[in-house]
Amino acid sequence: MIPYVALSALLFVIGATTVLLRRNVIIVLLGIELMLNAANLAFVTFARLHGDVTGQVIAFFTMVVAAAEVVVGLAIVVAIFRSRRSVSVDGENAMRH
Amino acid sequence: MGVTPESLMGLVIVLPLASAALLLLAGRAADRWGHLLGVFAPAASLLVALVGLVSVLGRDAADRVIDVHLFDWIDTGGFSLAAGLRVDPLSLSFVALVTFVGTLIHVYSVAYMAKDPDRRRFFAYLNLFVAAMLLLVLADSYLLLFVGWEGVGLASYLLIGFWNDRPDYALAAKKAFIANRIGDVGLILAMAFMLKQTGGLTFAEVLGKAPDLSESWALGIGLALLLAACGKSAQFPLQSWLGDAMAGPTPVSALIHAATMVTAGVYLIVRSGPLYAATEGARLAVAIVGAITLLFGAIVGSAKDDMKKVLAASTMSQIGYMMLAAGLGPIGAAFAILHLLTHGFFKAGLFLGAGSVMHAMNDGVNIRRMGGLAGVMKVTWATFMMGWLAILGIPPFAGFWSKDKIIETAFIGEGWQPWVLGTIALLGAGITAFYMSRLFFSVFHGKARWDADLHPHESSRLMTWPMAVLALGSVCLGWVLALVGFTTWLEPSIGHAEEAAPVLAAPIITAATLLLVVAGAAAAWRLFAVREVAVLPPAAGPVVRAVRADFHQDSVNDLVLVKPGQALATGVALTDTYAVDGAVRGVGWLTIGVGRVVRLAHNGNVRSYAAIMTVGVMVLVAIVFAGGL
Numbered sequence: 010m011i012p013y014v015a016l017s018a019l020l021f022v023i024g025a026t027t028v029l030l031r032r033n034v035i036i037v038l039l040g041i042e043l044m045l046n047a048a049n050l051a052f053v054t055f056a057r058l059h060g061d062v063t064g065q066v067i068a069f070f071t072m073v074v075a076a077a078e079v080v081v082g083l084a085i086v087v088a089i090f091r092s093r094r095s096v097s098v099d100g101e102n103a104m105r106h
Numbered sequence: 107m108g109v110t111p112e113s114l115m116g117l118v119i120v121l122p123l124a125s126a127a128l129l130l131l132a133g134r135a136a137d138r139w140g141h142l143l144g145v146f147a148p149a150a151s152l153l154v155a156l157v158g159l160v161s162v163l164g165r166d167a168a169d170r171v172i173d174v175h176l177f178d179w180i181d182t183g184g185f186s187l188a189a190g191l192r193v194d195p196l197s198l199s200f201v202a203l204v205t206f207v208g209t210l211i212h213v214y215s216v217a218y219m220a221k222d223p224d225r226r227r228f229f230a231y232l233n234l235f236v237a238a239m240l241l242l243v244l245a246d247s248y249l250l251l252f253v254g255w256e257g258v259g260l261a262s263y264l265l266i267g268f269w270n271d272r273p274d275y276a277l278a279a280k281k282a283f284i285a286n287r288i289g290d291v292g293l294i295l296a297m298a299f300m301l302k303q304t305g306g307l308t309f310a311e312v313l314g315k316a317p318d319l320s321e322s323w324a325l326g327i328g329l330a331l332l333l334a335a336c337g338k339s340a341q342f343p344l345q346s347w348l349g350d351a352m353a354g355p356t357p358v359s360a361l362i363h364a365a366t367m368v369t370a371g372v373y374l375i376v377r378s379g380p381l382y383a384a385t386e387g388a389r390l391a392v393a394i395v396g397a398i399t400l401l402f403g404a405i406v407g408s409a410k411d412d413m414k415k416v417l418a419a420s421t422m423s424q425i426g427y428m429m430l431a432a433g434l435g436p437i438g439a440a441f442a443i444l445h446l447l448t449h450g451f452f453k454a455g456l457f458l459g460a461g462s463v464m465h466a467m468n469d470g471v472n473i474r475r476m477g478g479l480a481g482v483m484k485v486t487w488a489t490f491m492m493g494w495l496a497i498l499g500i501p502p503f504a505g506f507w508s509k510d511k512i513i514e515t516a517f518i519g520e521g522w523q524p525w526v527l528g529t530i531a532l533l534g535a536g537i538t539a540f541y542m543s544r545l546f547f548s549v550f551h552g553k554a555r556w557d558a559d560l561h562p563h564e565s566s567r568l569m570t571w572p573m574a575v576l577a578l579g580s581v582c583l584g585w586v587l588a589l590v591g592f593t594t595w596l597e598p599s600i601g602h603a604e605e606a607a608p609v610l611a612a613p614i615i616t617a618a619t620l621l622l623v624v625a626g627a628a629a630a631w632r633l634f635a636v637r638e639v640a641v642l643p644p645a646a647g648p649v650v651r652a653v654r655a656d657f658h659q660d661s662v663n664d665l666v667l668v669k670p671g672q673a674l675a676t677g678v679a680l681t682d683t684y685a686v687d688g689a690v691r692g693v694g695w696l697t698i699g700v701g702r703v704v705r706l707a708h709n710g711n712v713r714s715y716a717a718i719m720t721v722g723v724m725v726l727v728a729i730v731f732a733g734g735l
Contacts, residue, residue, distance in 0.1 A: 025720055028713075028716050028720075029713055029716055029717050029720065030713075032713075098712045098713055099711060099712070099713065
């Protein structure tokens with residue numbers, strides 16, 4: 010089971026690094042997606058480990074939430090792109106105090 | 107109850123009050139006839155007062171105290187008070203004095219203020235003054251008396267500062283008002299004590315229950331009333347405003363000193379006689395204050411070169427005599443009121459004479475620059491002389507009948523008290539003779555020392571007639587009142603006095619008084635009529651300089667009252683700025699500072715938010731694991 014957990018951790022780190030380091034919003038969303046799926050992998054692994062289906066159920070929940078999140082996130086990205094002609098994360102500081 | 111003359115006494119107050127209101131509201135439209143209405147109002151009051159006086163004289167001595175109900179004033183659950191008048195020999199004596207002398211002063215003012223563009227306003231204030239004083243003496247409760255008391259203070263403020271374009275005059279008005287205010291605190295305190303202890307504020311309630319009061323409460327009320335009287339009557343230690351009050355036009359000084367205002371304190375003490383009967387200590391305090399003031403005023407009067415200030419000091423001293431007498435109980439109170447009446451006449455006459463001299467001298471008041479006016483102003487000289495002889499107490503002039511009696515009464519008693527008080531009163535008479543003679547001789551006799559371009563002249567008839575009437579009073583009032591038994595007439599108001607013999611035989615006292623008076627006058631004659639009077643005040647030792655500066659009373663007031671007051675005010679202001687405001691501002695500053703630091707985190711950089719969040723989650727996880735292990 011250890012390789013699965015390690016893979017999950019590796020994927021999460023890759024996702025987190027993507028979110029922290031990349032400027033393109035779409036890539037950032039991909040990173041978030043990667044992190045979610047890394048978590049899903051961990052849930053499923055531990056469900057298998059403990060013989061308990063709760064983890065698998067939560068993985069399904071996560072997928073649903075992730076789908077919704079992608080829809081909302083891409084819609085925002087499209088709206089921002091229309092008004093700003095840019096998908097850079099650093100350019101969006103209109104919410105600065 | 108039908109309409110009796112006594113129930114009409116309200117009119118005495120209403121007439122001048124209505125006149126004052128009309129004159130003030132009508133504004134410049136009343137400029138042409140304002141002074142006529144102003145004279146008419148107190149004259150009409152005088153007529154009403156005379157009707158009341160005759161009516162009361164027609165009654166038996168036993169029911170000469172009449173309480174007139176005017177209207178219900180205050181009516182709350184636990185306390186109710188009606189506004190009413192007490193018409194009795196004491197208040198009637200005052201009403202007669204105020205309206206009579208007041209009317210004469212009004213007539214005089216018509217000519218004296220003829221050239222002043224604000225004469226109408228002046229008359230409005232004069233009427234207000236008279237109305238307030240009449241309310242003060244006619245009120246049947248301490249609270250209504252207080253209304254008149256404040257009215258008198260207000261009117262005196264307005265009149266002393268009548269020429270308020272001069273800053274020093276405006277300052278004098280403020281000084282008078284504030285000194286009076288200190289006294290007012292005493293009256294308010296006294297009323298609070300009375301309400302607590304007797305449950306009422308009318309004279310009938312308070313004075314009726316006075317004998318049942320505990321010694322300490324009676325003493326407290328007595329001392330509080332004494333403080334009030336000191337403020338209003340310019341007694342030690344609240345005397346300093348009186349000299350500066352000379353800033354007002356001279357008729358105002360006459361009114362303040364003779365009829366209204368300064369006599370109010372004596373009235374208050376005499377009216378509260380039953381209260382003072384219950385407390386030996388307060389009575390003694392009154393007498394001692396009177397004794398100190400009579401010496402103080404007399405000594406200060408001897409060093410002043412300002413004619414009006416000499417007269418002011420003399421008033422202080424004479425009121426001191428009245429307070430001394432009032433402090434001696436019913437036996438002295440009658441003579442206090444007698445002296446108050448005679449003093450009202452001769453002091454008003456002296457002030458009006460001084461005003462007449464000022465007119466001749468182009469408003470100069472320095473007696474070192476006068477002299478030899480007797481030949482130029484014969485009527486003023488003659489009337490002033492009557493007033494001078496009256497205040498000296500030369501028989502048969504008015505002062506002899508009242509002041510001599512006070513001195514005699516001061517010698518009644520046991521232990522040290524009669525000797526000390528009596529000696530002070532006796533000495534005061536000698537000094538009075540000296541400074542009044544100094545004034546009289548410097549102004550009217552000796553060589554003329556005024557500027558050559560001054561052309562002194564006698565004043566108009568409107569001014570000399572009131573002076574003549576007052577001079578007549580100075581000559582006759584004493585023996586007339588003595589002859590008709592004035593002290594007996596006062597008995598329903600102030601109680602019966604047991605006859606008592608002074609520690610020295612009365613003829614000896616009279617002889618000693620007269621001897622001192624003649625000595626004082628003779629000394630003044632040698633110094634200020636025979637010898638040349640220096641135009642500039644000669645250099646003098648520390649004592650005389652201190653006296654010229656009123657014993658540094660203003661510096662003392664500064665030190666005792668003004669400086670601590672300012673320090674307190676400054677302290678409160680600083681506390682407000684730094685403690686109260688500081689707390690409020692501190693909260694603001696704290697919020698701003700925290701905001702400034704926290705703001706750094708909100709830089710709008712989404713990736714740094716993400717980084718912070720990630721690190722935060724890692725820290726939380728670390729903590730959870732550390733806790734779990």
